[in-house]
Amino acid sequence: MVTTVEKDRILILNGKKVTLTNQQKIYWPNEKITKGQLIDYYLSVAKYILPHLKDRPLSLHRFPNGIKGHSFYQKDLDLDQTPSWVRSVPVRAISTQKDVDYLICNNEATLAYMVNLGCIEINPWLSRTRNPDRPDFVIIDLDPEEIDFRYVVETAHYIRDFLNQLEITSYCKTSGSTGLHIYIPVNAKYDYETGRSFAGYVAREVNQQLPLTTSVIRTKAQRHKKVYIDFLQNSKGQTIASAYSVRPKPGAPVSMPLDWDEINEDLHISDFNIFNSLQRLNEKGDIWRDIRNTSNDLKKVMKK
Template identity: 35%
Template sequence: MHGGPGSGKPRSVTPRGERGTGRHSVTVSRPEKVLFAEDGITKADLAAYYRTVAPRMLPQLRGRPLMLERHPDGTGGRGFLQKEIPEHFPDRVHRAELPKEGGTVTYVLCQDTATLVLLADQACVTLHRWLSRADRPDHPDRLVFDLDPPDDDFSRVREAARWLHGLLDELELPSLAMTTGSRGLHVLVPLDRRAPFDDVRAFASDVAAVLAGRHPGRLTTEARKKARAGRLYLDVQRNGYGQTAVAPYAVRARPGAPVAAPLTWDDVEDPDLGARRWTLADAERLRKENPWSPAPRPRSLTAAAARLRRLGP
């Protein structure tokens, strides 16, 4: 997969079998452009990866506003984050205009493989998604806990994930785990979209406080790094309107092109698991396997919040 095509001619990448989207040809400009210098990974490689994993990734993206992390000069250069959809994007790309303080932002919605490949052509290495969908932007259908370790000892992340999984089971909430491709893990809870963001974040904060109270020497909810004292940080701040989290299957702008990969809870038990275990080179495996199947039924937080109150601080 690594390396450019050699001829320097643009590749035409055409998605196949996309329902309801028609057939669109996306020409990858400068396919030989190296985006990961240490690994020789080109823009064509990035586009091929996203095309391969599209059947798994698109259900995690459809209907969600996206923030684009672009690296036109390669991941070794200075990238940037982009919320507003580029003006030159074709009309067929879906959009969502949503309010922000003082105005609106028009976000990209990635509904099909053609758009996913188009984003790769724009050197969008990483997609960051909202936890809500554009039709009800104030009501998330995902709650996320970001397990942020103080160092590269991933055993501490696995430990915290197991504890959190156990607490969520006590609350009768299903949960999903995912490597971030960076340092930690994300633990996600599917929601029924009844609760607004403020209520969801308050609930997540309460869960984190109970868990940190059970393991005060190992976990913390302290946002200030100086106050964490070497403990793993249970970050719930992504649970807010307009906030984003890295999308499942997204490539990270790090050496080796690691991927945010969905996991089973059995995977979390593996002592060899690391945050960057899967990479762009694992595209076929990521497409073949589906650790999040069957998808758990989205839940209300009402009963879970009552159970959490009974647990006490």
């Protein structure tokens, strides 16, 4: 990965001039990782991450002063201040009945522009612009609440085994934070409510098998020292960290897709970061490359 020394720089990407500012600003104080190094990481893995972002509205989580500074979410782009070549899509907000202009990142120029805004992590929708009410994936987020990570691993395998019994193909990645994300591809065949119902069914079934170490209750006090099996993120407008996204955590960890045999007691979230992830990708490629061509029949299962 390139180490950036310039304070500012201008890159020509996709025929567009992208101005990158404050490249020496420290984003990870303890590790002395700069904004420029973050941008270099994203550009180095662009061919791997962009297919997972293509045509998906993005919620921008901005950290203009690094992981220890103030952060904020931005959904609605200020189009007057946004370069004309940055693509956006208007989505009607139910609460205000006004259009929200979401950023769409389909190329390196937009990726660099977005990260330069302070977007350490990249959070796409589960659905795409051409079919915004129908997600491509059903998500189950395993979030440990003061419990050893080995129980997250155990829960993930129980979920996979249960899905295998239903002849459902699933994929898993590290969250880059504390847990694991399980993806069930459905290729926009169902609405969000159907996906959420299916994820809830799986979560409750596995919780019955692992009642001492898992919970499906959102209230933190009631899931203390348990793995929370979160299925409620399957709603329109909800986002989850993309595959290969950096997370604003110590060590600059990356949300990394894994083969199921890699999900074992030797796994640590910190195993993957902005300094070693490119090497893994060069060696293994995108092990999720087939996820967009995989589709599961949820209704067949639910009828059973």
